[in-house]
Amino acid sequence: MRRLLGLLSKDFTVAYRNYFFLIVFVVAALLIAATVFLVPEQLSTGTGILYTLDEVDSSLAKPVIALFEGHKEYKRLDSKEAIVEQMKKNKNTVGIVIYEEQEQLRFEVIMQGFENERSKNAMALTLESLANIGQLQAESIETVLLDKDMDYGKIAFNKSIVPLLLLNEPIMLGFIFLATLIFMEREEDTIKAYMVTPGRIKEYLLSKIILMMVLSLISTILITVFTVGIDVNWLMLIAITIAGSWFSSCMAMLLGSFFDSISKAMIWILGISLVLSVPMAAYFVPSFSPAYLTVIPTYDLMFALREAVFPGTNPAVMYRSILILAALGAIMYAMSVLSYKRSLARD
Amino acid sequence: MIRVKNLYHSYTNDSNYAVKDVSFEISKGEIFGFLGPSGAGKSTTQKILIGLLQLQRGEVSIDGKDIRNANRKLFNSIGVSFERANVYKKLTGIENLSFFAQMFSVPTEDPLKLLKMVGLQDAASKKASSYSKGMLQRLVFARSMINNPSIWFLDEPTSGLDPTTTSVIKDIIRNRQKQGATVFLTTHNMHIAEELCDRVAFITNGEISAIDSPRSLKLKYGEKRVIVEHIEAGELTKEELSLTEEANKERLSSIISAGKIETMHTQEASLEDIFIKLTGKELK
Numbered sequence A: 001m002r003r004l005l006g007l008l009s010k011d012f013t014v015a016y017r018n019y020f021f022l023i024v025f026v027v028a029a030l031l032i033a034a035t036v037f038l039v040p041e042q043l044s045t046g047t048g049i050l051y052t053l054d055e056v057d058s059s060l061a062k063p064v065i066a067l068f069e070g071h072k073e074y075k076r077l078d079s080k081e082a083i084v085e086q087m088k089k090n091k092n093t094v095g096i097v098i099y100e101e102q103e104q105l106r107f108e109v110i111m112q113g114f115e116n117e118r119s120k121n122a123m124a125l126t127l128e129s130l131a132n133i134g135q136l137q138a139e140s141i142e143t144v145l146l147d148k149d150m151d152y153g154k155i156a157f158n159k160s161i162v163p164l165l166l167l168n169e170p171i172m173l174g175f176i177f178l179a180t181l182i183f184m185e186r187e188e189d190t191i192k193a194y195m196v197t198p199g200r201i202k203e204y205l206l207s208k209i210i211l212m213m214v215l216s217l218i219s220t221i222l223i224t225v226f227t228v229g230i231d232v233n234w235l236m237l238i239a240i241t242i243a244g245s246w247f248s249s250c251m252a253m254l255l256g257s258f259f260d261s262i263s264k265a266m267i268w269i270l271g272i273s274l275v276l277s278v279p280m281a282a283y284f285v286p287s288f289s290p291a292y293l294t295v296i297p298t299y300d301l302m303f304a305l306r307e308a309v310f311p312g313t314n315p316a317v318m319y320r321s322i323l324i325l326a327a328l329g330a331i332m333y334a335m336s337v338l339s340y341k342r343s344l345a346r347d
Numbered sequence B: 001m002i003r004v005k006n007l008y009h010s011y012t013n014d015s016n017y018a019v020k021d022v023s024f025e026i027s028k029g030e031i032f033g034f035l036g037p038s039g040a041g042k043s044t045t046q047k048i049l050i051g052l053l054q055l056q057r058g059e060v061s062i063d064g065k066d067i068r069n070a071n072r073k074l075f076n077s078i079g080v081s082f083e084r085a086n087v088y089k090k091l092t093g094i095e096n097l098s099f100f101a102q103m104f105s106v107p108t109e110d111p112l113k114l115l116k117m118v119g120l121q122d123a124a125s126k127k128a129s130s131y132s133k134g135m136l137q138r139l140v141f142a143r144s145m146i147n148n149p150s151i152w153f154l155d156e157p158t159s160g161l162d163p164t165t166t167s168v169i170k171d172i173i174r175n176r177q178k179q180g181a182t183v184f185l186t187t188h189n190m191h192i193a194e195e196l197c198d199r200v201a202f203i204t205n206g207e208i209s210a211i212d213s214p215r216s217l218k219l220k221y222g223e224k225r226v227i228v229e230h231i232e233a234g235e236l237t238k239e240e241l242s243l244t245e246e247a248n249k250e251r252l253s254s255i256i257s258a259g260k261i262e263t264m265h266t267q268e269a270s271l272e273d274i275f276i277k278l279t280g281k282e283l284k
């Protein structure tokens, strides 16, 4: 215990002198400012959609037209030019040109240019199903169209992105900080001096992981308090953050043990953190959940964070995520200990 | 105290040995010098003894215990000074020592006292990144004493230090020996070895060629020589003669009987000469 405290005090001092704490504060402040001031609170809802048919075989387009005519936001115009004209007058509109290619319906979407990812995604998804309208049941199309009113529709848009920030910050910063620390010590060769004391590798690694957890917690708490406020499930949020940080720092440790310099490890560090952030693509489109996304542990983590920040519909995801991350982290931790022992005996 | 028997080590896991059939014993309270040129296998041997390299073949026991199944607590009585100054550059001198003090589960020395001993008291609260090479080396040396080790491994503790600091370090080593420490000293500096070591081992290409006290090595292999300056045929001539070779001895008698000697010195072989004689290698 005394040893772990000694290690912690050393790692915290080194982290502090490398400005890790400052960086966490600054990055959190920037993210908070961007969330509060730059991201719009409301997405333009009730967008009008202008559409036109461009030499389409009417039998093919019939179901689509029937569907569109049933919604008052949809308005049919005569030509693409008319749509563009109209869109310039009313910024709250989107245009669709329906045409035909190889006996298939195709859609050309005309946007204003400032639409955000969320509405683009919704649009893409809608049109994708429209293209296959022949095979689809009318009801399922309705669902897709109405999917815009998601469960989280009541949350201001800028706040709703907070879980993504919470997911991304600890992983990216953790990876980079940990890699910096590990390779700095490898460069200094100090681990050899440590290895001729009664200290163990597992304590050595644990101390760094705890440092990463504390940095993640600082970042998570700051971002949450200043964007969403204090009305969240703190117990769960903290538990999830610790589990997420445990997972990502164990992974970074393991990765770091295979390389002898940060430049060799960097490509892997970047690659893997990229893979870990891929599930974010599914955040606003929960219906988009292919297996290759959901098996990435950050997929669950992301929804667990959302559940903790905006308590709601699916508390089970929090417990599941914590368990999975803790278990995966433990496996990688054990592997890191072995791998470090081996790499030390190597040179 | 330390027993090494038929030690082999290959970095490539083949028959390309960096250390080959090395055996020696160090008794308690002894300063044992490990001498050899660069690449001889000195650091490799030390790393195996302190567990930084895996013991591949042979036997090593410290304090009667086989190091293969040694407990990490054994390190409480071991101190290691590395040839590379491996300290935390972001920490100050004193923080470096305090950190390591916390890693041991035995009473430790006062960090500031150790820094004073090696003349680093003024730099004690400066970050190690601002230290010069010699200061770093002294810091590593001071660190190796933090747990009051009874077995002390020193890898090139004086390389690159000025003569004054070197003699300070030598004194510290002697003092600790008086207090009962056993010292394994790796060096290619013959003078240090000659002054400090009770016994030395010569190692080249991973193999030991001789183990003995510096004095008996000299007695055994050191050829006593005389340098005579004398007048011969009206001219001053200088000759170096061996005191063991017959022809040389006869020549010397004839010079003496001629009675025209100006100066005459006996010349003792240095440990370095003996090293070259035994191993055919320079100590570089």
Ligand SMILES: Nc1ncnc2c1ncn2[C@@H]1O[C@H](COP(=O)(O)OP(=O)(O)OP(=O)(O)O)[C@@H](O)[C@H]1O
Pocket: A346, A347, B011, B018, B036, B037, B038, B039, B040, B041, B042, B043, B044, B045, B083, B188
């Ligand atoms: N990590 C390593 N991997 C492969 N070979 C190594 C490694 N370390 C040392 N060697 C080789 O083992 C041999 C012995 O090296 P060692 O470091 O023990 O020499 P040394 O006697 O300590 O030399 P020096 O006086 O330069 O410190 C050398 O031929 C060296 O090239």
Ligand SMILES: [Mg+2]
Pocket: B042, B043, B044, B083, B155
């Ligand atoms: Mg060496």
